[in-house]
Amino acid sequence: MVAAWLSCHGCGGRFDPMSTLALACPRAVPGDGIDHVLEPVIEGRRWPLGDQDNPFLRYRSLSLAATMLDDERLSTVIEELDLAVQQVDGRGFRVTPWAWSSSLSCMVKDETGNVAGSHKGRHLFGLMVYLRALELRGRLPSRPPLAIASCGNAALAAAVVARAACWPLQVFVPTDADPAVLDRLATLDAQVQTCPRAPDQPGDPAVHALRQALAAGALPFTVQGDACGISVEGGRTLAWELCDQGELPDVLYVQVGGGALASAVWQGLRDARDLGRISHLPRLVLVQTDNAHPLARAWRRLEGRDLTLAARDRARFMWPWEQPPHSVAHGILDDETYDWWACCEGLRATGGEVVLVDEQTLVAARDEARAAGFSASATGTASLAGLRAHPPPAGQRAGVLVTGRG
Ligand SMILES: [Zn+2]
DSSP states (O other): OOEEEEEETTTOOEEOTTTSOOSSOTTOOTTSOOOOOEEEEEESOOOOOOOOSSHHHHTGGGSGGGGTSOHHHHHHHHHHHHHHHHHHHSOOOOOOOEEEETTTTEEEEEOTTSGGGBTHHHHHHHHHHHHHHHHHTTSOOSOOOEEEEOSSHHHHHHHHHHHHTTOOEEEEEETTOOHHHHHHHHHTTOEEEEEOOOTTOOSOHHHHHHHHHHHTTOEEOSSOTTTOTTHHHHHHHHHHHHHHSSOOOSEEEEEOSSSHHHHHHHHHHHHHHHTTSOSSOOEEEEEEETTBOHHHHHHHHHTTOOHHHHTTOGGGTOOOOSSOOOOSOGGGOOSSOTTHHHHHHHHHHHTOEEEEEOHHHHHHHHHHHHHTTOOBOTTTTHHHHHHHHSOOOTTOOEEEEEOBBO
16 A cells, blocks of 8 residues: 655654645745755555666656556656657656766766756656646646746756646746856746845845745745755656666765755665665765855754754754855855755765865866766766765775766
């Protein structure tokens, strides 16, 4: 018997995934100091044994949508949506390569060939499948606009998936957004709004604008877990793939900005262990830049403290980075690590740590990856920078995630 619910680690609430549009915790009250983030929990599942090349088809039984639609209908939703994504972006979702790179002397998960050129589409495609399931079950009678705050890959991925689903999308971007990204967003019919920093308001102005749009009725189509916990679920496909692609490394390096990728990887590995697919977890090493590292700060402050209690005292661990951050790895410069709590849970469970890298190492890692044939950005190769700056003990195998096209 399969049972599914959405669990909030902040307030301890449990919510029916079909009773409400519970993309964010319904009990969250601005300023209550609690780290409300919803996480899908499904009991009674088995590790899927399919061999489909589309990860959303292969692992569909592990998704919330599988508890809302029968298998045939869910498969049709995924196939139709993936076909529409192919028409918009020229490619659909396929299992991405995971292989030993002799040039880099580590395992590499290569996401640069994924939809919209990064792993971000995984988060948003999974969320779209969930929204379609709500629609088909009659829980979403109209289509409010979708909204996201992002300056790069997440916005591109959101625009591709929203366009494929014929769903309007608002994108809130900072003033220094890449003109090439803005052009592509325009061709995908996204409504883009530029958000300047206000001197008296800490934190990312695009995220503030997103929150206003959500308050006005837009649906979060974004990868910040506090705004949309469901978006982390689709990202788990990356870790589920790893677990079916051969031996895991001893140490897995993951770059962290807002934290959705790292929390998705952690939760996906945990799923695979709990369902008997893997017997041990790799040690997670999470990578941030010298110039902005709110997760490293939170991890240090956490020390031996109780995680459950920490979730009820968020401001003690996580707050916006004080100075507007700059780095060549600009995709991981989030003012806050929104999914910090799940990152810390993964660090605790795997004996992991947060490491910092300087600009020189970030640039060198990008150039090294490019020379090895990975057409990636410095954000996308930040985990390789982490490996170079903080290698594992001799004899341990390392893996990195190359997550964004250059
Ligand atoms: Zn809550």
